[in-house]
Amino acid sequence: MEEALRAAERQLREAGVPSPRVDAELLAAHLLGVSRGRLRALALTGAELPDGFEALVDERARRVPLQHLTGTAHFRRIDLAVGPGVFVPRPETESVAQLVIDRAAGLEAPKIVDLGTGSGAIAAAVADEVPGASVYAVELSDLALAWAAPNLQPFGVHLSRGDLATALPEHNGSFDIVVSNPPYIPADAVPNEPEVAEHDPQMALYGGGADGMELPRAAASSAGRLLRPGGYLVMEHAEVQAPWVTAFLRQSGLWTTIRTHQDLNGRDRATSAVLGSDSPSPDTTGKESR
Numbered sequence: 213m214e215e216a217l218r219a220a221e222r223q224l225r226e227a228g229v230p231s232p233r234v235d236a237e238l239l240a241a242h243l244l245g246v247s248r249g250r251l252r253a254l255a256l257t258g259a260e261l262p263d264g265f266e267a268l269v270d271e272r273a274r275r276v277p278l279q280h281l282t283g284t285a286h287f288r289r290i291d292l293a294v295g296p297g298v299f300v301p302r303p304e305t306e307s308v309a310q311l312v313i314d315r316a317a318g319l320e321a322p323k324i325v326d327l328g329t330g331s332g333a334i335a336a337a338v339a340d341e342v343p344g345a346s347v348y349a350v351e352l353s354d355l356a357l358a359w360a361a362p363n364l365q366p367f368g369v370h371l372s373r374g375d376l377a378t379a380l381p382e383h384n385g386s387f388d389i390v391v392s393n394p395p396y397i398p399a400d401a402v403p404n405e406p407e408v409a410e411h412d413p414q415m416a417l418y419g420g421g422a423d424g425m426e427l428p429r430a431a432a433s434s435a436g437r438l439l440r441p442g443g444y445l446v447m448e449h450a451e452v453q454a455p456w457v458t459a460f461l462r463q464s465g466l467w468t469t470i471r472t473h474q475d476l477n478g479r480d481r482a483t484s485a486v487l488g489s490d491s492p493s494p495d496t497t498g499k500e501s502r
Contacts, residue, residue: 213255220269227273239268242282288337292363297355301333304475308448308482309337312391315444316342327376327392327431332360339367350379377430390435393448394427436466441489454480461485
């Protein structure tokens with residue numbers, strides 16, 4: 213087994229895979245149905261890998277996402293089913309979920325919505341870690357919904373199909389927290405990683421407009437409609453977009469306590485804000501009362 217793992221590591225390194233040894237071990241562990249730690253123990257005993265390992269390594273060398281090959285993405289305390297047609301959740305988004313969890317911890321039976329849920333990662337993590345929360349999730353893509361539904365069902369999340377710009381008008385003014393990881397890549401920016409550029413759905417990547425900010429602005433607008441006064445917004449974005457997000461939130465006049473938050477790599481990953489108590493109260497038709 214160790215010889216096969218080393219050969220796979222060399223092949224993946226030559227293909228430019230960022231973590232060749234880890235990926236080789238994870239593929240082998242997936243085939244054997246064991247943890248990575250158990251796999252290492254088996255390698256020491258001279259155990260052999262099952263058929264199919266080399267084929268999986270070949271696919272990974274072609275930069276097919278590891279999560280597509282194993283069918284699973286780990287996010288905080290949970291494992292999510294993922295595959296073609298849905299955005300693979302990233303480790304940096306775990307810090308965005310943490311902001312929601314921390315805020316919800318001080319609330320009794322908080323009502324929370326994830327706009328543009330994708331695989332359901334944030335919504336599932338929040339429902340898992342905030343007992344008593346009522347969690348909603350909205351997604352427009354039918355392909356993503358097919359992955360999100362089984363991921364969210366065990367956690368009792370209310371999942372619905374909808375556009376984050378117009379979602380849930382019947383819940384206007386009732387949420388304590390709105391979180392969103394909207395598409396935010398600018399129209400002319402092509403991701404460097406083949407796993408992203410060739411396999412993540414474009415609908416989940418590009419935010420609209422030259423700056424990629426159309427969908428983030430729409431998510432913030434919906435948050436202003438959906439939140440109760442004093443409610444909390446958390447939005448993920450690219451590092452370079454932090455000043456832009458802060459600017460359009462401030463210019464709207466709806467938000468107070470606007471803050472930028474860094475991920476574990478020290479990058480400006482998310483912005484939070486609190487809906488002012490004097491913000492317009494939305495009516496039940498989805499239009500703001502003036």
